[in-house]
Amino acid sequence: MKTISVKAVKRADFGKKAAKAIRREGMVPCVLCGNGETETFSVDPREIKPLIYTPNSYIVEFDIEGKKEQAVLREAQFHPVREEILHLDFYRIAEGKPVSIAIPVRLTGNAEGVKVGGKLALSARKLVVSALVENLPDEIVVDVTELGVGKTIFVGDLEFENLKFITPATTAVCAVRVTRASRGAAEAAK
Numbered sequence: 629m630k631t632i633s634v635k636a637v638k639r640a641d642f643g644k645k646a647a648k649a650i651r652r653e654g655m656v657p658c659v660l661c662g663n664g665e666t667e668t669f670s671v672d673p674r675e676i677k678p679l680i681y682t683p684n685s686y687i688v689e690f691d692i693e694g695k696k697e698q699a700v701l702r703e704a705q706f707h708p709v710r711e712e713i714l715h716l717d718f719y720r721i722a723e724g725k726p727v728s729i730a731i732p733v734r735l736t737g738n739a740e741g742v743k744v745g746g747k748l749a750l751s752a753r754k755l756v757v758s759a760l761v762e763n764l765p766d767e768i769v770v771d772v773t774e775l776g777v778g779k780t781i782f783v784g785d786l787e788f789e790n791l792k793f794i795t796p797a798t799t800a801v802c803a804v805r806v807t808r809a810s811r812g813a814a815e816a817a818k
Contacts, residue, residue, distance in 0.1 A: 629685070629686070629687050629761065629764040629765065629766055630684060630685075630686050630687070630766055631686060631687045631688070631689050632678060632679050632686045632687075632688050632689070633688075633689045633691065634671055634675050634676060634679075634688055634689070634690055634691070635671070635672070635675065635690075635691050636658065636669040636670065636671045636690050636691065636692045636693070637655070637669060637670050637671075637692075637693065638667070638668075638669050638692055638693050639657070639668050639669055639670050640668075642668065647715065650670045651714070653670075654672075654673070655670040655671065655672060655673070656670060656671050656672075656673050656676060656713050656714070656715070656716060657670050657714075657715055657716075658670060658671055658715070658716040658717070658718060659715075659716075659717050659718065660690070660692075660697060660699055660718045660719075660720055661702075661717070661718070661719060661720065662699070662719050662720030662721070662722065663720055663722050665720070667692065667697075669690075669692050671716070673712070673713055676713065676716065679701060680701075680704055680713060683732050683753070683754075684732060684766070684767075685700075685729055685730060685731050685732065685754070685766075686700075686701075687699070687700060687721065687761065687764075688700065688701065688718065690718075697720060698720070698721040698761070699718035699719055699720050699721055700718065700719050700721065700727055700728075700729050701716065701717075701718055702717040702718060702719045703716070703717040704716050704717075721761055724760070725760075726758045726759055726760055726792070727758065727759065727760070727761055727764070728756060728757070728758045728794055729756070729757065729764065730754040730755065730756050730757075731754060731755060731756075731757055731764070731765060731766075731767060731768050732753060732754050732767045732768070733750065733752055733753060733754065733755055733767065733768050733770060733801060733802075734767045734768070734769050734770070735748070735750060735770050735772050735802055736769055736770070736771050736772070736773075737771045737772045737773035738772075738773065739772040739773065739774075739775040739776075739804050740773070740774060740775060740776050740777075740804075741775055741776045741777035741778070741779060741804030742804060744777060745777075745807055745808075745811075746776075746777040746778075746804040746805060746806060746807055747804065747805045747807050748772065748775075748802065748803075748804055748805075749802060749803050749804075749805050750801075750802050751799075751800040751801060751802055751803065752783070752795070752799055752800065752801045752802075755768055755783060755793060755795045755799075755801070756793070756794040756795045757788075757791045757792065757793055757794060757795075758791075758792045758793075758794050759790055759791045759792065760790070763789075763790035763791065765788075765791075768786070768788070770786065770801055770802065772802060772804075775802070775803075775804050776804060777804050777805075777806055778803075778804065778805075778806050779803065779804055780800050780801075780802070780803035781800070781801045781802050781803070782797060782798060782799065782800055782801065783795050783796065783797050783798070783799045783801060784797030784798065785801075786801065
């Protein structure tokens with residue numbers, strides 16, 4: 629899995645007033661939880677943008693004033709009008725314990741249903757999985773070659789080694805939808 633390195637500054641003050649003061653300085657207040665510990669710090673928004681504004685998932689390696697920490701992003705809060713980052717929550721990665729993270733889905737192959745006029749639709753852009761850090765893939769690759777018109781691939785149909793899907797098994801990943809062209813091809817074949 630890809631990683632991003634971020635420098636952080638520890639903060640001692642808590643609450644709304646302290647968070648507003650940090651934002652006025654041009655920094656983003658953050659919280660790192662996990663393993664029974666909670667740390668508060670702030671980061672430069674320019675360093676964190678590659679993590680937020682991307683379809684990919686990353687493991688974040690923090691340098692909090694010399695102390696190294698690995699984490700995954702749990703939640704990002706944005707200003708409702710200006711779209712600036714207000715607050716970030718991270719979850720600490722513990723060695724030997726599984727991590728839950730949303731991983732992007734990539735479709736490969738040319739679906740049989742598309743060849744006869746159907747339309748391929750990706751329903752789930754990301755799936756939440758649980759695995760050890762060393763077993764986390766950069767993306768979940770789904771082969772759609774055998775997918776016919778009106779057929780769907782569900783999360784329950786996917787099997788990957790060392791990955792446990794947290795997303796419900798009944799969630800549709802992708803489907804080939806029926807179109808007028810595919811309906812016409814089916815009628816012509818009769």
